[in-house]
Amino acid sequence: MSDREDIEIKKENQTIDEEIKEDEDEDFKDTTKITSLKSLGPFIASKENSRNTVYLSDVPDVCKDKPCMLGVDEAGRGPVLGPMVYGISYCPLDSKKALEDLGCADSKQLTEEKRDVIFNDINTKEYATSCIGWAVEIISPNTISTSMYRRSKCSLNEVSMDSAMGLIQQAIDAGVNIAEVYVDTVGPPEKYQEKLLKRFPNFKITVAKKADSTYPIVSAASICAKVTRDHALKVWKFPEGLVIKDNAFGSGYPGDPVTKRFLAEHIDLVFGFPRLVRFSWSTAENALADKAYDMEFDEPDTEKPKYAGTKLTKFFKGTTKSGEVIREESRFFKQRHLGNVMDF
């Protein structure tokens, strides 16, 4: 008996040793800071992917003194899979040269490799780190679904605007001396601009379509957002326990055949999809309507109160045709949602 215990203790020690080793590895790779392209993946992987994550780079000292411009853009608005990422970047008004040297242009015109290089440069090259700062918010697909499915629905536009304003606020709180703000938008710019001006009346705010190809500072923000989104998908670990080779679930756009196949093949009858999927997208809804169990939620808030006073005919309603008296259920039970159950 003591032998067996010995073995068990040994086993335990072994697993403890292994755990320590893993911990050491983790310590070696500092996951709390993004200092290069390489450290982006481990940082994202160390966060819970069902929640939002915000990351702010260090604020270069010049950005606290000199008036700065700040660009805002997003990545991954349309896809049915993965997070949407909001990004900001900022630099002093007279540091345009650094942005040009980095090669910041319309992020959608750049290849993935080129974006990765620029992102790495922003974080490693002295000429960039000394004057350019950035921040991103990873809005998890779980948050997107639950926001859009709230009792008082919160549209993706609201989620987006809140995120953008939150990031700008965090930059202010971190000490960035903001003078001008440039925002890329897909929707109508006027309304957005008005809302931003109300919140930040002291800044010169420009909201424009395709701002990421017009203003280099927006391009930089766009690159940070896009690179972050791509990495978030690459390092996605399914709490559901799914393992997908190379995380190959396609672009996430509903038209992509790889994404379509992923959606078709990973339906859980009860829970629908893993939470990489945005349930509130019609693509996801339609797929579930066909293949998963039907599910109906209590939505009593949508019911309108029906009250039109007591009807005169009420007095004739107490009996059935055969003359049997129908007894109305006691209000005491009715109000407490109690009733007789004969069938189950």
Added chain:
Amino acid sequence: MSITLDFNGKNLAKSKSLDLHYLPAKVDGDGEANVEEYFNNYTREAAEFGTGVLTNALRGYPLMGERLKVPEGYRGLVLQETDKPLSESSDRQLRLTGVFDEFTYWNYDKVPSNGDAYRQALVMADVAQALSQPISEQDLEAEIARNKENTKESP
């Protein structure tokens, strides 16, 4: 028609304790569910809404919940019927599949409160107790005495 509940004190004590969720949705299906991976993994405490409040989501719908105990003096049982007879008059037999003393109650995007139908319905436990409790002669006499007193006080 008679319904047989097929269990006794012995297998009640032996049966396994179940992990139960009270969901604000009707699921039109029967069978096993990957609760651990697809649901329990995502339960989080949300102290900003009050102590013990939990959050999660079901098919993207936000849920707010809490751990609840079965009312004092009660036990939760899950009974299953292998095949339901076609005619209403035939006898039925329900088998015990598990017991529970605790479960997680979920609301759709609403902090659990006394306004919830479940909590209101729990008054049944008190009603049932009042109705089924034996009344002793002493209690009866005390009640009569109290009533007399009351009528004296309010002429």
